[in-house]
Amino acid sequence: MAATDPGRPTTIGGNPLRDPRDRRLPRIADPSVLVLFGVTGDLSRKKLMPAVYDLANRGLLPPGFALVGFARRDWADQDFAQVVHDAVKEYARTPFREEVWSQLLTGIRFVSGSFDDDDAFARLAETVAELDRNTGTSGNHAFYLSIPPGSFETVVNQLARHGMAEADGPGWNRVVIEKPFGHDLESAQELNAVVSKVFPPQAVFRIDHYLGKETVQNMLALRFANQMFEPVWNNRYIDHVQITMAEDIGIGGRAGYYDGIGAARDVIQNHLLQLLALTAMEEPTSFAADRLRSEKQKVLSAARAADPALHSARGRYVAGWAGGREVGGYLDEDGIAPDSTTETYAAIRVDIDNRRWAGVPFYLRAGKRMARRTTEVALMFRPAPHRPFPDMSEMDRNALVLRIQPEEGVTMRFGAKVPGTQMEIRQVNMDFAYGESFTESSPEAYERLILDVLLGDPPLFPQHEEVELSWQILDPVLDHWAAEGTPPEDYLPGSWGPQSAVDMLARDGFTWRRP
Amino acid sequence: MIISLPNTTASEVSKELLRARQTSGATTQGRVFTLVVVTTPAEADEALAASQLAATEHPSRILMLVDDPDAEASGLDAEVRLTRGSASSETLVLHLRGEVAAHPASVVTALLLPDSPVVVWWPTTSPVSPVDDPIGALADRRITDALGDADPLQALRIRAANHQPGDTDLTWTRLxxxxxxxxxxxxxxxxxxxxxxxxxxxxxxxxxxxxxxxxxxxxxxxxxxxxxxxxxxxxxxxxxxxxxxxxxxxxxxxxxxxxxxxxxxxxxxxxxxSELITEELRRMDADEVFEETTRALLARTESGxxxxxxxxxxxx
The missing domain is CATH 3.30.1330 (60s Ribosomal Protein L30; Chain: A;)
Incomplete structure (x- = not known):
């Protein structure tokens, strides 16, 4: 039998039942406690709680998993369990199964208190210790801070003070924080100092929920699993790149968060620059997180914003009509000061100083109340060097578009002859959608993130070096805008942004793609 | 949308598929493999339902072969089923009547997706050596289910004895x-x-x-x-x-x-x-751990x- 086989299979981590070739067996996380701060927020209810359930339903959570909520509510365990139950029923992607729920339910706890309340954190420490003893979570704890960044310091210090951040305990302690990671380079460094004083770098998981691991891996696969794209992926064939994140909604009820932050800090600093890094970086030597990270850092450190006086634009939506509905302007939103200078649209140009990309501008734009919701990276090719076809215009250029949202996929745009006796060329689109070829029930970004945290997988999400490099790119633009001190240029809702954005590309001889 | 094509040929079915695709405006093929399901009239419905559910995770072209060798008139009846919503999958139900049932590969070969893997699934009885079966020979992956056999244990041993890379059995998936x-x-x-x-x-x-x-x-x-x-x-x-x-x-x-x-x-x-089939369809390569397990099973059988x-x- 296999015991005496010379080619006895290897195992994983010394577990004889695990074999690297046995890909049916999922990696199951260690028994652990997930502590959620900010359980009353939208994110918790719509994303985090359902993701925990979906993981359990897929059999990816360990026997012995506990979920602890912490908030300033006068709730008992069962009240919190009810909140989780309702959130799961409404938002989970997998079907509701009583047996999965009952397994989760045994580990649900709630601790009531505010962030500066020592007693509450003492109770939290007790609760976690009780779970370690009674459900066998063995000292493994993950703290998810779904809270405003202003409270990070308080919470992180409370965790340290009550012995919940120890690196040399029986298990592990990890912390998850959400963007924004600061509002400029200096504050990002301060934030990092606060968190890293308490948690070592490998225990800190920064999440950018717009840019899930799946998206990152899809981009890597497209670029590096294929032979046909990489040869043209440079300044010889591409003349510029447009990275867009457009939302068709306004700021909704998020005035408190959004005002003073604006589109550049909210979107460009983190995921548009991450998309830029993934698009522009060289091939990593492996897909290990640290190799990938070093390539991203390399390209980000070669990137700089072009002169903001010429190559940036900022806008703010006014009242008008969008999608057949009458909507208010930014200044009409609840809680926005009339003298606010926060932009809801931002566009910048980034140049990358290396052999591959010298001379290829990357245009990054992010806006709210745009014509439609979309996130994409469009590589715009140079026109064909010689055009023997009389009707072909200068504007007819090939494009390769990596669509991120709402329908993740790839579009190729190329010229084709119109049937008939005339030699007429039209641009056509060839579309591929991931959702069409693979799985509509693929794990959601948050599921993968939570699982990565519990597994201790080094995340594909940015470490603080990348965060700081991104701020270094954006800070000069922000400083320029602050120095101007004027309100952003108005644009109509349902449009593609202000005139200055159009001018900014026209200056370089380009036009924005209509996504 | 169901299009019935009584008494037809594989090339007619092919044309109808193309026509349906052009009408619906879907111009790229997102389908990643062809799933051939070999059934009898009695078990066709359950197998069809399970395959279509599995197709929501794995968009594919499903060829349901419904063998009816005892039918009086020989011939091929086809149904093209396109589901709106889960537009990525298309199902062809192919009734092989009389003599045609003895030549299923002649129908299947013409309807496989170009250059994509082929998976064949026998929900109940399956050939003694799946890889030598005319349909099995076309496939990269062959899925059987010993539980569908009258004597599951015996069926499993036969599978083990005839195992070839690419074969798996749902009794394994259930584990x-x-x-x-x-x-x-x-x-x-x-x-x-x-x-x-x-x-x-x-x-x-x-x-x-x-x-x-x-x-x-x-x-x-x-x-x-x-x-x-x-x-x-x-x-x-x-x-x-x-x-x-x-x-x-x-x-x-x-x-x-x-x-x-x-x-x-x-x-x-x-x-x-459907969950079992979904799991099976996740991998197109050989399951080496299953292969080793079947060897261990045979060793046990031999030692009684x-x-x-x-x-x-x-x-x-």
Missing amino acids: TRWRALLAAALDQFPHPVTEAVVEAAADNASAELMVAWLASRLGLTVQRLTSEGPGITRVRLVTEGGTVQITRTDARHARFEIPGQPDREVALPRRIL KVDGSPSEGEHQ
Whole structure:
């Protein structure tokens, strides 16, 4: 039998039942406690709680998993369990199964208190210790801070003070924080100092929920699993790149968060620059997180914003009509000061100083109340060097578009002859959608993130070096805008942004793609 | 949308598919493989439902071959089924009447997606050697289900004896959750196993595979005890540090016991057919661990250790 086989299979981590070739067996996380701060927020209810359930339903959570909520509510365990139950029923992607729920339910706890309340954190420490003893979570704890960044310091210090951040305990302690990671380079460094004083770098998981691991891996696969794209992926064939994140909604009820932050800090600093890094970086030597990270850092450190006086634009939506509905302007939103200078649209140009990309501008734009919701990276090719076809215009250029949202996929745009006796060329689109070829029930970004945290997988999400490099790119633009001190240029809702954005590309001889 | 094409040919069906695609405006093919399901009129409905559910995770072209060799008139009737919403999958139901049933490959070959993998699934009875079957020979992956056979244990042994890379059996797929829990148990309690016991209903094919898998992985002779069932009811791994034990408590739960930790109830639902097929379709390469397990199963069969009836069960 296999015991005496010379080619006895290897195992994983010394577990004889695990074999690297046995890909049916999922990696199951260690028994652990997930502590959620900010359980009353939208994110918790719509994303985090359902993701925990979906993981359990897929059999990816360990026997012995506990979920602890912490908030300033006068709730008992069962009240919190009810909140989780309702959130799961409404938002989970997998079907509701009583047996999965009952397994989760045994580990649900709630601790009531505010962030500066020592007693509450003492109770939290007790609760976690009780779970370690009674459900066998063995000292493994993950703290998810779904809270405003202003409270990070308080919470992180409370965790340290009550012995919940120890690196040399029986298990592990990890912390998850959400963007924004600061509002400029200096504050990002301060934030990092606060968190890293308490948690070592490998225990800190920064999440950018717009840019899930799946998206990152899809981009890597497209670029590096294929032979046909990489040869043209440079300044010889591409003349510029447009990275867009457009939302068709306004700021909704998020005035408190959004005002003073604006589109550049909210979107460009983190995921548009991450998309830029993934698009522009060289091939990593492996897909290990640290190799990938070093390539991203390399390209980000070669990137700089072009002169903001010429190559940036900022806008703010006014009242008008969008999608057949009458909507208010930014200044009409609840809680926005009339003298606010926060932009809801931002566009910048980034140049990358290396052999591959010298001379290829990357245009990054992010806006709210745009014509439609979309996130994409469009590589715009140079026109064909010689055009023997009389009707072909200068504007007819090939494009390769990596669509991120709402329908993740790839579009190729190329010229084709119109049937008939005339030699007429039209641009056509060839579309591929991931959702069409693979799985509509693929794990959601948050599921993968939570699982990565519990597994201790080094995340594909940015470490603080990348965060700081991104701020270094954006800070000069922000400083320029602050120095101007004027309100952003108005644009109509349902449009593609202000005139200055159009001018900014026209200056370089380009036009924005209509996504 | 269902388009019926009575008394037709494969090339007519092909044309109709193209026409339907042009009308719907879907111009790229997102489908990643062709799934051929070989059935009889009696079992076609269940297999069709399961394949279509599986197709929501794996957009594919499904060819349902409904064999009806006893039909009076020989011929091919086809139905093209395009589902709106899950637009990525298309299903062709092909009734092979009379003599045509003896030449299924002539129909199938013309309707495979170009350059994409082919998976064939026999929901109940399957050929003795799947790879030598005319349809099986076209496929990269061949899925059988010993449980669909009148004598599952015997069927499983035949599978094992004729195993070729690319073959898998759903009795193995049914074990995945059990195997995952056992692997998780040893992750949490990493001690060398000295003794392993599987308790299951008599004649349970999955239990035999479980025994064979544990034997091949642990290098032990695994005890097989007979219980009331249904299916596998308990697996016990004895180590020097104590006993790890997973016990099915009802159709949806199990008790998970590890030394030094509180007993826990875990979800262990019996999985429905579409989930099994979905899991199978995730991988197009050979399942080497399954292959090793079938070898271990054969070794046990030869040494006469297979539990064929309750009376043969070993007891402590």
